[in-house]
Amino acid sequence: MKLNKIHHVAIICSDYTESKKFYVDVLNLSIINETFRSDRNSYKLDLQVADRDIIELFSFPDPPPRPSKPEACGLRHLAFEVENIQESVDYLISQGINVEPVRVDLITGKKFTFFKDPDDLPLEIYES
Incomplete structure (x- = not known):
């Protein structure tokens, strides 16, 4: 396969x-x-x-709620690639979305951050 x-x-x-x-x-x-x-x-x-x-x-x-935050077994989060992390963060904040501080992936050196959908599903934006 x-x-x-x-x-x-x-x-x-x-x-x-x-x-x-x-x-x-x-x-x-x-x-x-x-x-x-x-x-x-x-x-x-x-x-x-x-x-x-x-x-x-x-x-x-x-539907039943998620059993715990992202560390439950199963899908941890959904990540979207973006070209410019700061522009994306600024846009999300302008839409009333709480965004975590931007971090740097220690393995790739790329910037990323998390925010949540209306059901607290963790979503990530990851700079290309």
Whole structure:
């Protein structure tokens, strides 16, 4: 078996309207497709990141909360590459998003920082 690339990342949100606004209006992701699945009382929103990556945003009635912050087993965080970390930080702050102080990756020497989505999912921006 040969894996070619990551096809998509799936995120389950607790408040579909709030999360859709965050990912579309704040992070500026493009909507590929939006589907309401009445049998599940659930939305599935396919979002385009840049020109190739996909995030699937799901809503389900009463999803359980994350068991702990990023150190729980499983996916730790989702990272987005940006060209200019400071411009990206300034933009997020202008949108009312709390951003951690910028740090430097000791292995790569690249700048990065974290912020959270409406469900406290840790998101990272990493300078290219």
